Amino acid sequence: MKTLALYNIKGGVGKSAGAVNLAYFAAASGLRTVVWDLDSQAASSWYLHGDGQAAKAKSVLAGDTPLGRLVRPTPYEKLSVIPAEFSYRYFDILLKKVEPPREAFKRLLKPFSEQYSLAVLDCPPALSHLADNVFTAADLILVPVVPTHLSLRAYEQLREYFEQEGFPLRKLMPFYSMADRRRSLHRELIEQPPALMKGMAQSVVPYSSMVERMGEHRAPIAAYAPSEDPALLAYAELWLEVSAALKL
Ligand SMILES: Nc1ncnc2c1ncn2[C@@H]1O[C@H](COP(=O)(O)OP(=O)(O)O)[C@@H](O)[C@H]1O
Ligand SMILES: [Mg+2]
Known part of the structure; x- marks a missing residue:
């Protein structure tokens, strides 16, 4: 099983939209896929109709509730979701106490490797113990970057953090999200991406x-958008890049 995370220090940049759409394409391509919603705001749980079936963060981390028991079906074949819960906002404090502190998620996901080909982690926007766990567990970390200087700065900070903490930079794959080509700044940054975006997805x-x-x-969006919709096509292409990077 491969693990894909959608992560950014910033909120409102397209992590949850990316997690749900990419997981959909993964499942549609025949891969058994599970989305683990780690954000207490529970956006991807809600999109995938997984609400009301969660367990408290403490019980999950203590192993009292095996993660497998929390998996819910979605309306889509081969796609499941582990819904988030409001107590997930305490994940950070709880994770600090787990030993070794960065490996809890990797350990919790291990039993899934027999049944699933892909786990997709939808993350909250913070550089925290939870993020350290995500960076450890993920094979690939997709980072939605809005083509603006502040968003690029946030991505730079993330790279600096990876260097400082010894996480492998090769796990990071940024992509432009919410790109508006009517804006000259967006157009410029898309046409000439800064060196920082090296290794970015082309989509x-x-x-x-x-x-x-x-x-x-x-x-x-695949459930309702016309087949030629540009956003739908962009996610489909992004999935092809991600699946190639993950060797799926
Ligand atoms: N490509 C996009 N174009 C327009 N709106 C978007 C796009 N991606 C996300 N959104 C919207 O922006 C908001 C934040 O997106 P979301 O995926 O929830 O971000 P995050 O998970 O990073 O906080 C949501 O209302 C979502 O519908
Ligand atoms: Mg989100």
Whole structure:
């Protein structure tokens, strides 16, 4: 089983949208996929109709509730979800006490490797113990970057953190998210990405009302968007890049 994380220090950049859409494509391509929603705001749980079936963070970490028991089906074949719970906001404090502190998620996911080909982690926006666990467990960390200087700065900070803490930089794959080509700054940064974006995905996810409507449909965009929709095509291409990088 491979583990893919959608992560950014910043919120509101397209992590949950990316997690749900990429997991959908993974499952549609025949891979048994599970989304673990780690954000107490529970966006991906909600998109995938996994609400109301969660367990407290403490019980999960203590091993009192095996993660496998929390897996819920979704309306999509081969796609399951482990819903988030409001107590996940305490994950950080709890993870600090686990030994070794960075390996809890990796350990919890281990029993899934027989049944699933891919785990997708939808993460909250903080550089925290939870993030350290994600960086340890993930084979690939997709980072949605809005083409603006502040977003690039946040990505730079993440890279610096990886260097400081000894996490492998090769795990990081940034991609442009919410890109609006009507804006000259976005266009410039897309056409000439800064050196910092080396290794980025070629697929650019556009700013799109079709993505915003995921909340209305409670579904990945493939469930309702026309087949030629640019955002749908961007996620489909992004999935091809990700699956190649993960050798899936
Ligand atoms: N490509 C996009 N175009 C337009 N709106 C988007 C796009 N991606 C995400 N959104 C919207 O922006 C908000 C934040 O997206 P979300 O995926 O929840 O971000 P995060 O998980 O990083 O906080 C949501 O309302 C979502 O519908
Ligand atoms: Mg989110």
